[in-house]
Amino acid sequence: MNFVNPKEKEESKPGVSFIEQIIIDDIRSGKNNGRIHTRFPPEPNGYLHIGHAKAICLDFGMALKHGGKCNLRFDDTNPTKEDVEYVDSIKEDIHWLGFDWEDREFYASDYFGKLFEFAVSLIKKNLAYVDDQSAEVISTQKGTPSQPGQQSPFRNRPVEENLDLFYRMNEGEFDEGSRVLRAKIDMSSPNMHMRDPIIYRIIKIPHHRTGTKWMVYPMYDFAHGQCDFFEGITHSLCTLEFEVHRPLYDWLVEHLKTSDYKPRQIEFNRLNLTYTMMSKRKLLELVKEGNVSGWDDPRMPTLSGLRRRGYTPESIKKFIELIGYTKVEAINDVSLLEYAIREDLNLRAPRVFGVLNPLKVIITNYPEDKIENVAVINNPEDESMGSREVPFCREVYIEQEDFMETPPPKFFRLAPGNEVRLKGAYIIKCEGFKKNEKTGAVEEVYCTYDPATRSGGHLSEKKVKGTLHWVSAKHSVDAEVRLYDRLFNHEDPSGQKDDDYRKFLNPDSLKILKGCKVEPSLASAGHLDKFQFQRIGYFCVDDDSKPGKLVFNRTVQLKDTWAKMTQSQGQKS
RNA sequence: UGCUCUGUGGUGUAAUUGGCAACACGUCUGACUCUGGAUCAGAAAAGUUCAGGUUCGAGCCCUGACAGAGCAACCA
Numbered sequence: 001m002n003f004v005n006p007k008e009k010e011e012s013k014p015g016v017s018f019i020e021q022i023i024i025d026d027i028r029s030g031k032n033n034g035r036i037h038t039r040f041p042p043e044p045n046g047y048l049h050i051g052h053a054k055a056i057c058l059d060f061g062m063a064l065k066h067g068g069k070c071n072l073r074f075d076d077t078n079p080t081k082e083d084v085e086y087v088d089s090i091k092e093d094i095h096w097l098g099f100d101w102e103d104r105e106f107y108a109s110d111y112f113g114k115l116f117e118f119a120v121s122l123i124k125k126n127l128a129y130v131d132d133q134s135a136e137v138i139s140t141q142k143g144t145p146s147q148p149g150q151q152s153p154f155r156n157r158p159v160e161e162n163l164d165l166f167y168r169m170n171e172g173e174f175d176e177g178s179r180v181l182r183a184k185i186d187m188s189s190p191n192m193h194m195r196d197p198i199i200y201r202i203i204k205i206p207h208h209r210t211g212t213k214w215m216v217y218p219m220y221d222f223a224h225g226q227c228d229f230f231e232g233i234t235h236s237l238c239t240l241e242f243e244v245h246r247p248l249y250d251w252l253v254e255h256l257k258t259s260d261y262k263p264r265q266i267e268f269n270r271l272n273l274t275y276t277m278m279s280k281r282k283l284l285e286l287v288k289e290g291n292v293s294g295w296d297d298p299r300m301p302t303l304s305g306l307r308r309r310g311y312t313p314e315s316i317k318k319f320i321e322l323i324g325y326t327k328v329e330a331i332n333d334v335s336l337l338e339y340a341i342r343e344d345l346n347l348r349a350p351r352v353f354g355v356l357n358p359l360k361v362i363i364t365n366y367p368e369d370k371i372e373n374v375a376v377i378n379n380p381e382d383e384s385m386g387s388r389e390v391p392f393c394r395e396v397y398i399e400q401e402d403f404m405e406t407p408p409p410k411f412f413r414l415a416p417g418n419e420v421r422l423k424g425a426y427i428i429k430c431e432g433f434k435k436n437e438k439t440g441a442v443e444e445v446y447c448t449y450d451p452a453t454r455s456g457g458h459l460s461e462k463k464v465k466g467t468l469h470w471v472s473a474k475h476s477v478d479a480e481v482r483l484y485d486r487l488f489n490h491e492d493p494s495g496q497k498d499d500d501y502r503k504f505l506n507p508d509s510l511k512i513l514k515g516c517k518v519e520p521s522l523a524s525a526g527h528l529d530k531f532q533f534q535r536i537g538y539f540c541v542d543d544d545s546k547p548g549k550l551v552f553n554r555t556v557q558l559k560d561t562w563a564k565m566t567q568s569q570g571q572k573s
Numbered sequence: 574u575g576c577u578c579u580g581u582g583g584u585g586u587a588a589u590u591g592g593c594a595a596c597a598c599g600u601c602u603g604a605c606u607c608u609g610g611a612u613c614a615g616a617a618a619a620g621u622u623c624a625g626g627u628u629c630g631a632g633c634c635c636u637g638a639c640a641g642a643g644c645a646a647c648c649a
Contacts, residue, residue: 015586015587015588015595015596017586041649042649043648043649045648045649075649077648077649078648078649080648081648081649134647135646135647138647139645139646139647140645142645143645144575144645145575145576145644145645146574146575146576146645147575147645148575149645176647177647179647180647189576190575190576190577191575191576191577191644192576192644192645193644195645198646198647200647201647202647203647217647219646219647219648219649220648220649221649223649224649240578240579240642240643241642241643241644241649242643242649243577243578243643243644244576244577244578244643244644245644246577247577267578269579274584280649322585322586322597322598323585323586324585324586324587325586326579326585326586327578327579328578328579328580328585328586328642329578329579329641329642329643330584330585330586331584331585332584332585333583333584333585333598333599335584335598335599336584336585336597336598336599339597339598339599342610342611346610346611351608377607380606380608380610380611381611381612410609412609413609421607422607423607423608424607425607427607455607456607463607464607465609466607466609467606467607467608467609468608469608532608532610534608534610535608535609535610536608536610537610558608558609558610558611559609559610559611560609560610561609561610562609563609564609565609
């Protein structure tokens with residue numbers, strides 16, 4: 001035997017993302033006086049989903065890690081799509097994730113005045129003009145990505161006339177769509193966004209914050225970089241699709257800045273998840289069409305949905321840490337998200353007994369009225385969580401799938417002549433069973449128990465292959481259990497040529513089990529309490545749950561190697 | 574047939590200033606287990622899209638291909 005030096009396990013460094021590297025470099029070089037200031041800029045037009053969580057973790061996370069600040073800024077430049085309802089939910093979700101913007105809650109609409117002034121100054125510099133053409137005409141004049149655009153006949157309108165028209169646009173003198181303000185840049189630019197982009201349009205729908213004060217509203221491109229500038233943002237982090245907007249962002253900031261300071265836009269890859277759809281618009285459709293119960297349906301990728309499903313903020317942050325930030329358009333596997341929540345809950349969730357599909361077991365040699373309280377450990381991963389007493393008696397329920405009349409090889413559970421341990425209690429042996437004559441379904445199983453094998457007792461060392469969870473028939477509590485599965489059965493429901501994602505809706509994404517039996521200690525469980533139903537998975541108490549009418553949501557299944565074995569052998573039961 | 578960006582095990586990411594391609598998930602073994610969970614030990618799996626070039630040495634630098642994505646909203 002050769003003697004080898006023990007492997008020196010080098011601390012594998014977490015590896016900073018390219019964005020963090022830029023931030024570190026900027027701090028070192030003293031750029032912006034070494035200041036780090038980011039922002040998270042949601043549009044209040046829907047609920048936050050896990051893709052936003054990726055951005056939130058970066059925006060707030062980088063600030064936190066490098067001694068900077070992160071603002072919350074609602075990008076509310078389009079009153080036709082936005083609503084306060086969303087503002088509140090967004091704030092709640094960010095806090096739930098564990099981030100805080102302190103007193104820096106801003107709105108793009110806070111800057112409407114300044115933005116208007118800036119637009120006026122551009123007009124005065126002959127860098128902006130009012131265009132009277134229709135959307136269609138402007139669009140065709142813009143050309144295509146491979147063909148240059150043509151100049152608008154209004155492009156050389158005199159400054160005074162532009163000024164007059166722009167003011168009158170804001171006074172409501174003109175109809176929506178009749179006139180827009182455009183930046184005068186370059187109609188032949190290879191970048192479509194530089195072909196005299198529209199920067200202001202007329203909208204006469206009241207704004208959720210500014211009411212009817214304004215009749216013209218800035219476009220995203222005319223707001224974002226400037227707001228960053230106004231707030232002193234140093235690193236404006238956004239997703240890859242804004243890459244081509246950056247020259248315009250820079251152009252505008254360049255005309256605004258008064259010193260060396262300017263914000264820098266950096267783009268990273270958006271989150272894509274297998275079997276998941278992230279488009280806000282389509283999620284809204286799912287809600288409106290009743291394919292899900294709401295934005296917080298536990299199958300939704302929204303933060304409110306994940307929360308209700310039983311995900312913890314820690315697990316979501318862990319997942320995001322695992323996938324990283326790059327410029328590659330990747331599609332991440334949901335199983336990694338499931339791994340993250342299992343990891344988290346494994347350490348924190350108390351173990352309990354819950355039987356989803358009950359099958360009655362009668363222990364024929366156990367006294368009729370005897371009741372024993374057996375002690376069961378709450379969490380083998382955490383001794384400090386102690387143990388609890390669970391009542392045991394002559395009749396118990398086990399899981400239907402834990403009994404088979406004619407078991408396949410390596411079936412370690414209950415079968416005629418077979419012995420298993422009821423966890424925390426006794427070893428029992430199957431002596432017989434009763435079948436329903438019509439359906440052939442097993443209705444009752446008859447067992448004997450060995451009194452010497454009580455858990456913890458001195459003779460309890462006897463080994464059996466299988467250990468089953470169970471509940472006392474007399475003491476167990478009824479519960480409804482909602483089994484959730486992926487909402488879509490296609491690996492990439494939003495990446496298909498065929499845009500009708502509805503085709504890929506998984507018909508089995510929700511299975512409601514009514515007659516489940518759980519141990520009595522769960523009777524008083526409160527909303528969002530999380531448990532591991534032993535041998536099954538992690539569950540949390542749903543919002544619909546009430547005392548006497550318990551409802552549990554399955555967050556995620558436990559890994560199940562037996563299921564995998566039986567599947568690969570084609571022995572699905 | 575324009576511009577911009579991106580190509581590293583099955584998947585997602587690493588690889589200090591060019592120096593033996595690393596980690597995680599997943600997969601497969603085995604050990605252990607009163608959860609077929611967890612844990613522990615181990616294995617398979619890429620030679621970095623391709624072709625040239627520079628160099629003692631290239632995933633990294635250069636050239637040229639190829640592939641994918643984004644961009645033509647009065648959305649963000």
